[in-house]
Amino acid sequence: MENLLKFLKERRSVRAFQDKNIPKEQLQEIVDVARFAPTARNVQPWEFVVVTDKEKIAQLSDLGQNAKPLAGAAACIVVFCADSNYFLEDGSAATCNILLAATALGIGSCWIAGDKKPYCQQVNALLAAPANMKLISMIALGYPQEENAFKITPKRELKELLHWEKF
Numbered sequence: 001m002e003n004l005l006k007f008l009k010e011r012r013s014v015r016a017f018q019d020k021n022i023p024k025e026q027l028q029e030i031v032d033v034a035r036f037a038p039t040a041r042n043v044q045p046w047e048f049v050v051v052t053d054k055e056k057i058a059q060l061s062d063l064g065q066n067a068k069p070l071a072g073a074a075a076c077i078v079v080f081c082a083d084s085n086y087f088l089e090d091g092s093a094a095t096c097n098i099l100l101a102a103t104a105l106g107i108g109s110c111w112i113a114g115d116k117k118p119y120c121q122q123v124n125a126l127l128a129a130p131a132n133m134k135l136i137s138m139i140a141l142g143y144p145q146e147e148n149a150f151k152i153t154p155k156r157e158l159k160e161l162l163h164w165e166k167f
């Protein structure tokens with residue numbers, strides 16, 4: 001348990017990757033973990049597209065400055081949700097599971113924004129997703145380039161944000 005808590009605290013966004021493929025079984029395992037995420041009323045509105053084709057990943061990385069971490073990624077998991085009351089929360093929970101599963105496997109990851117971005121329909125078209133599917137996120141995946149890649153983002157201190165009994 002202690003190890004699990006430590007590991008949860010050590011997840012960080014990774015944006016520079018080695019030129020090394022991720023085995024298909026590991027990508028499948030990551031999506032398998034995603035489907036266990038909490039979901040309002042157990043609707044499970046999610047669909048996951050795993051992209052490993054370099055050309056397609058390059059096209060996704062060209063969608064905007066914020067999508068650049070995809071440029072050197074070995075794979076990208078694109079999370080879509082069917083339109084439903086809590087599609088964004090459900091899809092975000094699944095996205096978090098993907099980030100954590102990747103960390104557990106020693107794979108670096110970075111959440112690339114989906115919902116609210118002007119390129120949503122372009123992504124649907126690129127991946128042949130039905131137009132009514134909502135883009136939640138695109139997750140860049142790959143083996144981290146820098147040794148300390150998992151430990152670079154500073155976090156707010158606990159005492160600054162934890163409130164007991166009242167705000």
Ligand SMILES: Cc1cc2nc3c(=O)[nH]c(=O)nc-3n(C[C@H](O)[C@H](O)[C@H](O)COP(=O)(O)O)c2cc1C
Nearest residue numbers: 011012013014015066067069110111112113114153
């Ligand atoms: C909803 C959401 C959208 C994000 N979009 C992007 C993005 O488009 N590009 C990017 O490089 N990082 C993106 N991130 C990653 C954040 O920048 C990152 O999580 C944050 O800086 C904290 O760093 P950490 O993940 O290392 O803890 C996004 C994260 C979230 C939760």
